[in-house]
Amino acid sequence: MAGSPIGPEGIGSGGGSGAPAGVLNDARMEAIMGRLLQVGVLLSASVVLLGGVRYLVAHASESPKDGTFIARPIQLRHPMELLPGIARGDAAAIIELGILLLVATPVCRVIFAVVGFALERDRLYVGISLAVLVVLLFGLLRAS
Amino acid sequence: MSLLTFTSLIFAGSFGAGLLGSLTGLGGGVVLIPLLTLVFHVDLRYAIGASLISVIATSSGAAAAYVREGYSNIRIGMFLEVATTLGAVSGAALATRVPTHGLAMIFGLVLIYSAWLSRHREEGLPHAIDNPWSDKLRMSATFPSETESGKTAYKVDRIRAGFVTMFGAGALSGLLGIGSGAVKVLAMDRIMRIPFKVSTTTSNFMIGVTAAASAGIYLSRGYVEPGLAFSVMLGVLAGSLAGAKILVHSKVSLLRTIFAFVLVALGIEMIANGWLGRI
Numbered sequence: 001m002a003g004s005p006i007g008p009e010g011i012g013s014g015g016g017s018g019a020p021a022g023v024l025n026d027a028r029m030e031a032i033m034g035r036l037l038q039v040g041v042l043l044s045a046s047v048v049l050l051g052g053v054r055y056l057v058a059h060a061s062e063s064p065k066d067g068t069f070i071a072r073p074i075q076l077r078h079p080m081e082l083l084p085g086i087a088r089g090d091a092a093a094i095i096e097l098g099i100l101l102l103v104a105t106p107v108c109r110v111i112f113a114v115v116g117f118a119l120e121r122d123r124l125y126v127g128i129s130l131a132v133l134v135v136l137l138f139g140l141l142r143a144s
Numbered sequence: 145m146s147l148l149t150f151t152s153l154i155f156a157g158s159f160g161a162g163l164l165g166s167l168t169g170l171g172g173g174v175v176l177i178p179l180l181t182l183v184f185h186v187d188l189r190y191a192i193g194a195s196l197i198s199v200i201a202t203s204s205g206a207a208a209a210y211v212r213e214g215y216s217n218i219r220i221g222m223f224l225e226v227a228t229t230l231g232a233v234s235g236a237a238l239a240t241r242v243p244t245h246g247l248a249m250i251f252g253l254v255l256i257y258s259a260w261l262s263r264h265r266e267e268g269l270p271h272a273i274d275n276p277w278s279d280k281l282r283m284s285a286t287f288p289s290e291t292e293s294g295k296t297a298y299k300v301d302r303i304r305a306g307f308v309t310m311f312g313a314g315a316l317s318g319l320l321g322i323g324s325g326a327v328k329v330l331a332m333d334r335i336m337r338i339p340f341k342v343s344t345t346t347s348n349f350m351i352g353v354t355a356a357a358s359a360g361i362y363l364s365r366g367y368v369e370p371g372l373a374f375s376v377m378l379g380v381l382a383g384s385l386a387g388a389k390i391l392v393h394s395k396v397s398l399l400r401t402i403f404a405f406v407l408v409a410l411g412i413e414m415i416a417n418g419w420l421g422r423i
Contacts, residue, residue: 030218034211037204037352045201045381052374056148059371064150066372069187073366095370099197099363102377105204106356109349113222124282128222132353135229139236140360 029116033109040105044098051094058091074100107136147371154184154372155379162202162383167390168403169344171351172380173199173322174258177251178410181423186372188244188423192321193367196355198380199323203352205381209388214288216345220300220338223281224310225350228328229357231314236358239319240365248418251320255411258326259404273299273337287342298339306336318358323351 074082074096082100085093110133117125157179158172165172173195180191210216239247278284278299286295300306309331317324325347332343362368417423 026218027214030211030216033218033349034208037207041201041204041381045378048374048377051370052378055371055374056151060146060148062147063145064147066184066186066190066369069189070366074363074368092370095374096368099368099370099373099377102197102200102204103356103359103363106200106352110222110225110353113218122282125219125222128226132222132225132229135226135233136353136357139229139233139357 024116024119026120029113029120032116033112036112037105037109040108041102044101044105046098047101048095048098051091051096051098054089054094055091103140107133107140110136150184151371151375154180155375157183158198158376158379159383159386162198162380162385163387163390164383164399164403165380166202166206166384166387168262168400169325170258170262170403170407171199171323171325172202172384173320174255174326174407175410176376176380177321178255178414180372180376181248182410182413182417188247189367190369190372192239192247193362193369194321194373194376196321196359196362197368197373198377199317199321199355200352200359201377201381202384203323203348203355205385206348206388207352210345210348213341213345215339215341216349217283217285217338217342218349219281219285220283220332220336220342221346221349223283224307224328224331225353227307227310228314228317228350228354231311231316232318232354232357233361235315235318235320236361237318238315239321240361242319245418245421245423247320248414248423252411252413252415252418254316254320254322254324254326255407255414259407259411261326261330262400262404262407273301275299275301275303277303285342287339296339298342301337302335306331309335314354314357317351317354318361321355321358321362323355325351 079100082093082096086097110129113129114126114133117129158176161176161179162172164175176195176198177188177191180186180194181188278301281303283300284297286297288294289296310328313324313327313331316322316327328347328350329343332338332347333340338346414423
């Protein structure tokens with residue numbers, strides 16, 4: 001059925017394990033995406049945990065002040081600005097790196113969808129996925 | 145109270161919110177934000193920022209498990225994500241202009257609505273739908289079932305109305321930092337007549353992308369406080385993964401009923417606090 005213009009036959013086949021190697025159908029695509037998201041969230045959670053532990057060690061005896069709002073902007077347009085902080089081992093910068101990895105995870109999923117639908121030769125859904133990607137990148141980089 | 149104690153309590157609370165959110169299918173955000181603001185007196189903007197981050201984490205964390213079940217529909221998800229991400233960017237842009245007591249009142253209404261919806265869920269058979277756009281947009285598909293062929297075919301109806309509702313769901317998500325899974329399921333299940341299991345699993349995929357669309361605005365406005373966000377994110381993530389494990393072998397109808405009452409109570413309190421200008 002591969003290459004047929006109506007794609008979703010693969011859905012429901014339980015992760016697409018029965019599909020022949022090298023053929024990308026929707027079920028395989030979703031299985032890869034699920035794995036991608038899982039790896040992304042594990043990676044980011046590990047970085048956030050590392051930063052969090054350092055944060056607590058550094059500030060353990062201080063009193064919490066989350067009741068008052070002090071803006072702490074992170075500019076996604078300039079992620080490199082986090083590097084000096086990370087190099088210093090600054091806890092907040094490490095947590096922010098983890099958060100950036102987390103936000104990047106769904107973006108990777110959409111990029112993968114664009115590629116996946118292109119391999120399925122599904123132009124309609126390449127376009128739809130690209131539209132989602134454009135809105136995502138606009139939200140992340142421009143709208144602030 | 146020292147920061148260590150405070151962080152531990154936040155972690156425990158977030159774990160509970162994630163656990164309840166995954167057991168009841170409403171997501172962690174709806175209890176998390178009232179918990180942070182009403183109990184821990186965290187500034188609403190920080191609470192929203194931390195919740196948004198935890199929403200991305202839980203959605204991504206649960207994705208692999210949902211894929212294995214074989215219900216989610218990648219095309220419906222991607223198509224509707226155009227609407228939810230547009231909504232999310234608009235909602236997040238609006239959030240920075242709405243005063244926090246206004247946000248608190250809107251949040252209260254969403255809580256009460258979520259409670260109502262959690263008591264009115266039904267799983268029926270796929271409806272007989274003959275909408276030509278379902279095939280044209282390649283959304284018609286099958287899901288695994290206990291029929292002879294092992295799968296049941298379904299189609300999608302009222303795509304335009306679903307799309308518009310999804311924009312609203314995205315806007316709420318961007319405005320309040322929640323996944324707004326309840327509204328997403330409403331759009332898919334009630335309006336587009338997509339089978340319930342397909343709606344809930346596909347909605348999970350969409351929640352992460354939707355939240356990521358508004359995350360940039362929250363990050364650049366300084367709403368994500370690292371010291372708070374880290375314990376909230378890890379707590380909600382751990383809680384929701386634990387919930388997903390328990391869910392397989394337990395009955396949750398009583399829990400859902402209790403949870404619905406808790407949501408109504410929290411909703412009223414959020415509205416009252418917003419009204420009185422205490423948030």
